[in-house]
């Protein structure tokens with residue numbers, strides 16, 4: 180099969196690779212669409228240590244079941260599917276409590292660290308245990324469905340954060356996760372959603388996706404902008420979807436006394452924070468990692484149009500153009516949100532017609 184292999188910092192090669200082996204409980208999926216994640220772009224520079232070459236990246240994908248091992252029940256060749264990015268064991272205490280994102284034995288598709296290496300979906304085929312698969316609603320195209328993974332990440336953050344009906348929610352960062360978090364916060368009952376970013380084209384997209392207020396946090400004082408929009412300079416709930424020191428600091432400043440701040444972004448490994456802001460306002464700060472059970476609800480919400488991923492797709496390219504796609508995202512002055520890669524460059528015959 181053909182695969183896009185990350186072979187060295189900033190380098191990808193589209194080459195022939197052996198087909199993935201499948202174990203008795205595994206399913207082999209023919210990949211139809213795979214989205215490039217921000218973590219893939221950071222990873223391919225070599226800066227994060229989580230894409231140690233050689234590795235086939237790709238954890239946001241959809242496709243069609245090609246074959247299944249002898250222990251697999253309920254999945255057949257031709258089924259349209261997507262899958263969790265976390266390969267959890269289903270046996271450890273965390274898994275048994277439903278916290279599969281925190282599985283003691285977890286691996287992530289398309290990620291390689293000193294501890295594990297797991298080839299992902301930037302290839303014609305990818306293999307995985309059957310229990311991480313999810314069936315696609317007929318109404319969802321493969322491209323939209325590839326983005327259920329970041330949608331589930333955003334929904335998980337909104338679910339573990341106490342959001343009172345009608346609450347003011349600030350989302351810091353209007354990248355893919357922020358744009359999905361704003362929709363998730365709305366679905367969870369937020370009354371006013373304020374989104375902040377430094378890029379106007381992203382703020383315009385946020386408006387299209389239902390934000391009530393967009394703030395360019397470089398052009399305006401964020402606290403004053405929040406005050407003039409909502410009457411208060413802080414919000415009970417803040418979702419941080421960037422993950423660098425500066426934006427986490429902004430997020431703590433914008434969280435109301437006694438409020439809740441959830442950190443989703445994770446770019447800079449360590450950051451400096453103003454301890455007094457956190458302690459004196461008695462903030463509750465929590466991390467949110469991947470997702471744990473949000474795929475089915477996100478797929479249903481996406482199928483009925485309440486959670487939209489299509490507007491995030493800036494471009495679709497053949498997998499063979501992977502190097503150019505990564506370079507464009509790494510260049511980052513291009514206003515791109517998501518690029519979806521298509522192995523084989525054509526749609527499998529079971530492609531949904533819905534746009």
Ligand SMILES: [Zn+2]
Pocket residue numbers: 216217218238239328329
């Ligand atoms: Zn991702």
Ligand SMILES: [Zn+2]
Pocket residue numbers: 267268269270271272273274275282283284285
């Ligand atoms: Zn486990």
